[in-house]
Each structure stands twice: as structure tokens, then as C-alpha cells.
Amino acid sequence: MSKVFVMDHPLIQHKIGWIRRKETGSKEFRTLISEIAMLMCYEATRDLKLTDIEIETPICKTTVKELKGKKLAVVPILRAGLGMVDGMLAMIPAAKVGHIGLYRDPQTLKPVEYYCKLPEDCDEREVFVVDPMLATGGSSIAAIQMLKDRGVKNIRFMCIIAAPEGVKAMQEAHPDVDIYIGALDKKLNEHCYIVPGLGDAGDRIFGTK
Ligand SMILES: O=P(O)(O)OC[C@H]1O[C@H](OP(=O)(O)OP(=O)(O)O)[C@H](O)[C@@H]1O
Numbered sequence: 633m634s635k636v637f638v639m640d641h642p643l644i645q646h647k648i649g650w651i652r653r654k655e656t657g658s659k660e661f662r663t664l665i666s667e668i669a670m671l672m673c674y675e676a677t678r679d680l681k682l683t684d685i686e687i688e689t690p691i692c693k694t695t696v697k698e699l700k701g702k703k704l705a706v707v708p709i710l711r712a713g714l715g716m717v718d719g720m721l722a723m724i725p726a727a728k729v730g731h732i733g734l735y736r737d738p739q740t741l742k743p744v745e746y747y748c749k750l751p752e753d754c755d756e757r758e759v760f761v762v763d764p765m766l767a768t769g770g771s772s773i774a775a776i777q778m779l780k781d782r783g784v785k786n787i788r789f790m791c792i793i794a795a796p797e798g799v800k801a802m803q804e805a806h807p808d809v810d811i812y813i814g815a816l817d818k819k820l821n822e823h824c825y826i827v828p829g830l831g832d833a834g835d836r837i838f839g840t841k
Pocket residue numbers: 709710711712713734735736737743763764765766767768769770771772798824832833834835
């Protein structure tokens with residue numbers, strides 16, 4: 633069974649309080665999403681492996697730590713996931729970036745795929761799939777399946793707000809994918825929006841409503 637990490641860092645909780653407010657406009661919302669993604673990336677990379685290497689400082693030779701093992705990639709689920717990419721890259725600037733285009737059909741609530749472009753060596757990388765919202769889980773489950781169909785084996789999923797229904801569905805569909813959550817909310821409403829949530833993340837980032 634996958635592990636679920638719910639963030640307890642005070643800075644993350646404080647910033648999530650601001651993105652939830654309905655009066656927070658697009659400019660501030662975008663900045664906050666990016667800052668939260670950066671802080672979550674810091675937390676979600678705690679277990680990356682290190683190796684010792686010899687270097688020379690201006691004073692003497694010494695041993696320092698360096699990241700070892702698989703290289704990283706960030707894969708946002710379009711559109712809303714795009715808002716998290718800058719924050720992730722601020723922490724892991726050498727990561728490559730893939731894109732998966734999916735939207736949730738408002739009637740059926742099923743994910744509709746419209747784009748997929750991944751780094752060529754994505755299957756050799758540790759991939760962080762990012763999307764601010766995990767509601768029913770349909771979109772993240774489909775995105776992760778698209779990666780697995782292309783040979784990707786090491787996947788983590790990061791979202792800012794999650795509903796318990798989505799977490800359960802993700803764990804059932806992809807028990808090998810650990811989930812990093814900024815805040816775990818109460819439930820979904822009758823339209824499968826997260827309660828209390830923050831509304832439609834994509835619309836709030838891009839000002840489309
Ligand atoms: O867990 P689910 O029930 O699938 O819902 C979550 C999805 O819905 C939102 O995207 P949306 O469909 O609004 O697309 P957008 O990012 O283009 O706005 C959100 O960013 C997730 O991708």
C-alpha cells in the first residue's frame with residue numbers, strides 16, 4: 633500500500649489558508665501555489681539518496697554529499713498542475729519537465745486526455761506528478777496510468793488539497809505511488825468539488841472564470 637504524507641509545516645498551512653479564501657485574486661493565488669509547491673517539494677524529497685564525493689575547497693580536500701540515484705522529472709497535469717512547476721524547479725532545477733493534458737468532463741466527471749509529452753528518458757527517472765487538486769482521483773489515476781504505459785516505474789504524486797475519496801481511489805489504483813498532500817479535506821460535494829476546498833484551481837490560476 634502506498635504511503636500518504638499530509639504536510640504539517642506551518643508555512644504550508646498558512647499559505648493554504650490564503651489560497652482557500654474566495655477574495656484571493658489570480659495574481660496572489662498563482663504566487664501562493666508556486667510557494668506551496670516549493671515547500672512541498674522540499675518535504676517530499678527528504679528521502680532522496682545521497683552519496684559521498686571528494687572535493688577541494690579553497691582550503692583543503694574534503695568529503696561532501698551529492699544526490700545519487702535516479703534523476704528527477706516533474707510532470708504537471710494540465711492546466712492547474714502548471715502552477716506548481718516553477719516552485720518544484722526552484723528546488724530541483726535540473727529536473728526535466730513532461731506535460732500531461734487532462735480535463736475532468738463536467739457531466740461524466742471522467743478524465744479526458746488531450747496531450748502527453750514526456751522527456752525521452754522519463755522511464756529512467758523518478759517522476760513527481762503534480763496537480764493542486766485530488767478530488768475523485770480520476771485525473772491523477774489516469775495520468776499515472778499514462779506514465780506507467782510508457783514504462784515509468786518510479787512515481788510520486790503531489791497535490792495541495794485532497795479529498796478522502798480521491799486518496800482511497802488512488803491507493804487502490806496505484807498502490808506503488810506515494811502521495812504528498814498539503815491539506816486533507818472533509819469530502820466531495822454533489823458536483824465532486826472538494827469541501828471546503830478552494831473552488832476550481834485551474835480557473836483561479838488562469839483567471840478563466
Ligand atoms: O480528481 P478529479 O475528480 O479527477 O479532479 C481533479 C482534477 O480536476 C481539476 O482539473 P480540471 O478538470 O478542472 O482541468 P483544468 O486544470 O484544465 O482546469 C484538477 O486540477 C484536477 O486535474
